[in-house]
Amino acid sequence: MDRTIRAGTFLLLGLAILLGVWAAVPKPRPADPLPSPTALPSDEDAPPEAFRPASSPSYDPPSSAVALHPKTGRYVAAWMPTDWDTADARASFEANLDILDEVSPIWYEMRRDGTLTVLGGARDETLLQMAHEADILVLPCLTNGFDPDRTGYTLGNPERRSKFVQRILDEVEEYGYDGIDIDFEAVPAEERDEFTAFIRELAAGLHEKGRLLSVAIHARTGEKGGAPGAQAQDWAALGQSVDRFRIMTYDYHWRGGGPGPIAPIYWVQEVVEYARTQVDPAKIELGIPFYGYDWVGDTGSGVRWSGIQELLDTYRPKVNLMEWDGNGEVAESWFTYRNRDGLHTVWFASRRSLEAKLELLVRYDLAGIAIWRLGGEDPAYWETIRKILARDPYEVQRSVLRYLPEP
Numbered sequence: 001m002d003r004t005i006r007a008g009t010f011l012l013l014g015l016a017i018l019l020g021v022w023a024a025v026p027k028p029r030p031a032d033p034l035p036s037p038t039a040l041p042s043d044e045d046a047p048p049e050a051f052r053p054a055s056s057p058s059y060d061p062p063s064s065a066v067a068l069h070p071k072t073g074r075y076v077a078a079w080m081p082t083d084w085d086t087a088d089a090r091a092s093f094e095a096n097l098d099i100l101d102e103v104s105p106i107w108y109e110m111r112r113d114g115t116l117t118v119l120g121g122a123r124d125e126t127l128l129q130m131a132h133e134a135d136i137l138v139l140p141c142l143t144n145g146f147d148p149d150r151t152g153y154t155l156g157n158p159e160r161r162s163k164f165v166q167r168i169l170d171e172v173e174e175y176g177y178d179g180i181d182i183d184f185e186a187v188p189a190e191e192r193d194e195f196t197a198f199i200r201e202l203a204a205g206l207h208e209k210g211r212l213l214s215v216a217i218h219a220r221t222g223e224k225g226g227a228p229g230a231q232a233q234d235w236a237a238l239g240q241s242v243d244r245f246r247i248m249t250y251d252y253h254w255r256g257g258g259p260g261p262i263a264p265i266y267w268v269q270e271v272v273e274y275a276r277t278q279v280d281p282a283k284i285e286l287g288i289p290f291y292g293y294d295w296v297g298d299t300g301s302g303v304r305w306s307g308i309q310e311l312l313d314t315y316r317p318k319v320n321l322m323e324w325d326g327n328g329e330v331a332e333s334w335f336t337y338r339n340r341d342g343l344h345t346v347w348f349a350s351r352r353s354l355e356a357k358l359e360l361l362v363r364y365d366l367a368g369i370a371i372w373r374l375g376g377e378d379p380a381y382w383e384t385i386r387k388i389l390a391r392d393p394y395e396v397q398r399s400v401l402r403y404l405p406e407p
Contacts, residue, residue, distance in 0.1 A: 069101045071135070073392030074361060075368025076385065077102035077214075077244065077285055079141055079181075081375065082127075083120025088304075089375030093127075096382055097134035099389075101368070102244070104181040104214070108142040108171070114154035114164040116142070116171065123175050137178040139214050139244075142168065144184040148229070151187050155194040162201065169205045179212030179243070189231035196237045203241035214244030216370075219252075219287070221270040227251070239279030246370040247275060249357075250289035255300035259334075259345035262289050265356045266328025272364050285370040286361050290377035292348030296341050304376035308348055311337060321350060331356045351384050358388040 069075065081089045082105050093103060107122035121127075122140070131138045144150045154160045172180055182202070187195055203213045217233055220226030239245050249268045253260035268286070275284055292308055293300040303311075312319070315337035322330045331353040336345050361369060369385075371377075 069135070069137070070368060071099055071101055072386075072389035074366070074389050075101045075244075075285060076371075076389065077104065077139075077246070077368060078371035079103075079183075079373045080105045081373060082106065082122065082124065085375045086121065089373070090127075092374040092377065094130070095379075097130070097136065099382070099386055100134070100136050102137045102139055102214075103131055103374075104139045104141040106143070107140040110142060110144045110150055110154070110164070110184075112150045112153055114160050114167070116167055128176060137212065139179045139181045139212060140177055141181040141183050141216075144187070146185045148186040148188050151184060151195070152191055155191060155198045158197075161194070161198055165198070165202050165205055168202060169209065172206065172211055173209065177211070179206055179214065181214040181216065181244075181246075183216035184229075185216070185218065185227075186229040187232035188229075192232045192234055195232050196234050199238055200241045203243075212243040213241070214246055214285075214370075215242045217245060217247045219247050219249045219267075219271045221267070221274050235275065235278035239283060243283065244285055244367070244370075245275075245279050245283045246285045247271060247287050248372070249287040250372065253293070253300075253347065255293055255295075255302065256298075257300075258298045259293070259295040259300065259347060261322065261330050261332040261334075262291075262293060262347055262349065263287075263353070263357070264325075264327070264330040264332065265353070265360070266330070268357060269328075269360055272360060272366065276364060281364060281366050284366045285368045286357060286366055288354065288357060288369045288371045289349055290371055290373060290381065292346060294344055294346045296344050302376075303346065303348070305348075305378040306376075308346065311335075311346065315339075321352065323352075329356065351378070351380055354381055354384050355388065358385065362388070362392050 076099050078093075078100060080093055080103050093100070105121065105124070105127065107119050109117040109119060111117055128138055154164050168180055171177075180202070182199065184195065199213070199215060206213050215238060217235070217238070218227045218230035220230045224231075235245075249271050250263045252263055252267050254262075272284075272286065275281075290305075292303045292305075294303045294307075294311075311317075312335075317335040317337045319333055319335045321333050324330060331350070332347055333350040333353075334345065334347045336343060338344065358369070360366075
């Protein structure tokens with residue numbers, strides 16, 4: 001009997017290995033049935049619900065269409081500026097078409113009256129076509145301008161809120177987007193119920209049209225605390241409505257405070273552990289910072305990877321890697337230099353920091369990562385993402401494990 005069980009176990013393990021190999025082999029892609037330059041991709045593999053992008057009246061997607069996401073073991077999403085730092089952001093996007101699953105170009109702002117400001121570079125048909133040809137979902141980012149005074153007038157009134165939702169739905173439909181990304185920050189805590197109602201109504205409208213909704217979430221480690229705006233976000237309620245729950249696990253130390261690590265691993269882990277008690281892990285995308293900060297005293301400014309390299313070349317400082325501190329693992333680098341403005345302290349994420357975050361992603365079985373932002377990063381970050389996520393056969397593991405006997 002034991003011999004039979006062992007044989008069956010080995011057989012199933014062999015099947016798992018074969019399936020893993022099969023998943024790693026590139027599959028032929030079906031011919032794109034749409035001649036339109038804004039063709040939409042096929043079904044997205046997003047268990048337990050799969051959403052098919054809405055189609056034009058003349059297009060009926062073929063039944064043979066295959067699921068295209070995620071391209072690796074986890075989703076790779078990124079925000080993308082298009083009216084600032086445009087050239088570098090676009091270059092980063094084009095260099096990583098093979099691994100990106102979702103891009104959120106920063107295209108819209110909410111006005112106080114519930115209308116939309118269309119930002120520079122928005123509605124770019126060329127970008128949309130390039131993304132869809134590379135099987136990348138386009139979820140443009142809509143912000144509130146990070147202004148706490150913009151949301152209450154519209155979201156607090158059911159009629160105005162519904163009109164605002166309809167404007168978003170019309171924009172998504174007219175320009176062939178795969179959904180929308182909501183990044184409303186610094187929303188007053190007393191507007192918590194109104195924000196939840198807005199997300200629910202928007203999610204219902206998008207899902208009816210086969211579109212997706214992602215939302216940017218302030219990081220916190222419990223029900224209380226977090227950055228201004230965190231208390232306006234009801235994690236459990238929002239998690240039930242949205243498709244992507246993008247937690248902004250960065251700015252632990254920020255430009256308005258004193259210097260220190262931007263996303264220490266011990267803090268990111270605490271955020272993840274709390275998030276898993278509130279939201280389905282299959283929806284959670286872990287925020288990844290592709291930037292650093294340069295502080296003079298308690299005032300900091302953002303710095304890109306190229307800027308960090310210029311500082312290193314100019315001042316030749318000693319670069320320190322803080323692996324651990326009294327709170328736990330940190331895995332970030334820092335250095336100091338002095339100029340006429342005084343003593344500067346620079347913190348930035350090294351490749352080791354990115355590796356540690358991706359290890360958390362896999363350990364806690366989250367959906368993927370959401371990168372802030374394209375265009376300012378060390379190109380070596382992408383090598384790390386490819387290396388770790390490509391060897392993480394997430395979907396295959398989940399499909400096979402249910403057939404294996406209990407240990």
